[in-house]
Amino acid sequence: MRGIELDRYDYQILEALQRDARATHQKLAQEVPLSASQIGRRIQRLEESGIIQGYHIALRPDLLDLSVTAFASVSLERHGEASIREFAAAISDLPEVLECYAVAGEADYWLRIVVQDLPSLSRFVMNKLMTLSLVRSVKSTVALEPIKHTTRLPLQPPAR
Amino acid sequence: MRGIELDRYDYQILEALQRDARATHQKLAQEVPLSASQIGRRIQRLEESGIIQGYHIALRPDLLDLSVTAFASVSLERHGEASIREFAAAISDLPEVLECYAVAGEADYWLRIVVQDLPSLSRFVMNKLMTLSLVRSVKSTVALEPIKHTTRLPLQPPAR
DNA sequence: GGTGAAACACGCCGATG
DNA sequence: CATCGGCGTGTTTCACC
Numbered sequence: 001m002r003g004i005e006l007d008r009y010d011y012q013i014l015e016a017l018q019r020d021a022r023a024t025h026q027k028l029a030q031e032v033p034l035s036a037s038q039i040g041r042r043i044q045r046l047e048e049s050g051i052i053q054g055y056h057i058a059l060r061p062d063l064l065d066l067s068v069t070a071f072a073s074v075s076l077e078r079h080g081e082a083s084i085r086e087f088a089a090a091i092s093d094l095p096e097v098l099e100c101y102a103v104a105g106e107a108d109y110w111l112r113i114v115v116q117d118l119p120s121l122s123r124f125v126m127n128k129l130m131t132l133s134l135v136r137s138v139k140s141t142v143a144l145e146p147i148k149h150t151t152r153l154p155l156q157p158p159a160r
Numbered sequence: 161m162r163g164i165e166l167d168r169y170d171y172q173i174l175e176a177l178q179r180d181a182r183a184t185h186q187k188l189a190q191e192v193p194l195s196a197s198q199i200g201r202r203i204q205r206l207e208e209s210g211i212i213q214g215y216h217i218a219l220r221p222d223l224l225d226l227s228v229t230a231f232a233s234v235s236l237e238r239h240g241e242a243s244i245r246e247f248a249a250a251i252s253d254l255p256e257v258l259e260c261y262a263v264a265g266e267a268d269y270w271l272r273i274v275v276q277d278l279p280s281l282s283r284f285v286m287n288k289l290m291t292l293s294l295v296r297s298v299k300s301t302v303a304l305e306p307i308k309h310t311t312r313l314p315l316q317p318p319a320r
Numbered sequence: 321g322g323t324g325a326a327a328c329a330c331g332c333c334g335a336t337g
Numbered sequence: 338c339a340t341c342g343g344c345g346t347g348t349t350t351c352a353c354c
Contacts, residue, residue, distance in 0.1 A: 036349090057214075060210055102305040110231060142263070184328065200330065326351090330346090337340090
């Protein structure tokens with residue numbers, strides 16, 4: 001699934017936006033050797049192509065009474081395509097689950113969960129996760145401390 | 161570490177900004193029963209208090225030649241405070257590592273890694289991760305498919 | 321790539337409870 | 338006295354040339 005062709009300027013724009021998503025076109029024009037109007041047009045193209053998915057706000061969970069981050073490995077009972085879709089839909093409806101990936105190995109899925117405190121985690125795993133009909137087993141681990149958390153991708157600009 | 165007191169309007173603003181970080185103050189004023197200028201002032205306060213950490217752009221990794229997401233559990237040789245700080249600093253310098261948490265249990269740290277392809281993953285783990293002096297062992301797993309990925313926190317608005 | 325008009329953010333004001 | 342809405346100014350964006 002390759003998108004449109006990006007040149008070095010597109011990559012420079014993306015790098016700059018990853019650093020500061022609120023930079024104005026004029027500010028970006030100071031870093032990228034293009035005019036502000038060209039930068040605006042390129043950003044629009046990047047948005048339309050889906051490369052730029054959206055603009056998000058980063059909140060500090062600990063200041064909002066969300067002090068527990070946990071991980072869970074989940075194994076399913078069955079592995080048919082319908083089961084997988086059903087599980088995916090159920091996970092999408094759980095706001096406490098911020099990330100979920102299908103993985104190879106011991107478990108089938110891996111989740112990152114954010115909740116208020118340990119009792120909330122317990123309630124969430126017991127009442128919401130394990131009660132999903134397809135779930136066979138859940139193994140959860142509490143995060144002790146966040147070391148790093150970024151949304152910045154390691155972009156590989158073209159050599160040219 | 162509790163921050164400033166937030167009322168229901170602050171929560172409504174945060175909810176709305178989590179949905180659309182580029183919403184203008186006027187647009188927000190249509191959802192939250194406050195004037196645009198008040199909303200602007202509250203957002204400023206939320207930024208100053210650190211609750212709003214920043215504004216980010218969400219890029220689609222698969223369209224940018226970053227098709228592999230992997231997870232790694234890392235165990236360290238020693239666990240003194242200096243070792244931990246050294247490891248944290250080293251991880252922060254690795255752009256391929258997007259998330260890292262200290263965890264309780266079998267491993268010491270858990271990482272999420274994004275790279276171009278499987279050979280890149282192999283190179284990264286072998287040459288960059290395992291060569292960190294403090295690392296004793298690394299166990300990595302490749303993500304087969306992303307099911308969910310959001311930055312939206314499950315906010316708990318006050319009852320009042 | 322540049323230029324205009326419209327929309328926007330932000331600081332200042334008096335009013336309100 | 339903290340918080341509010343309205344207004345004016347400088348800035349940004351976007352359609353058009």
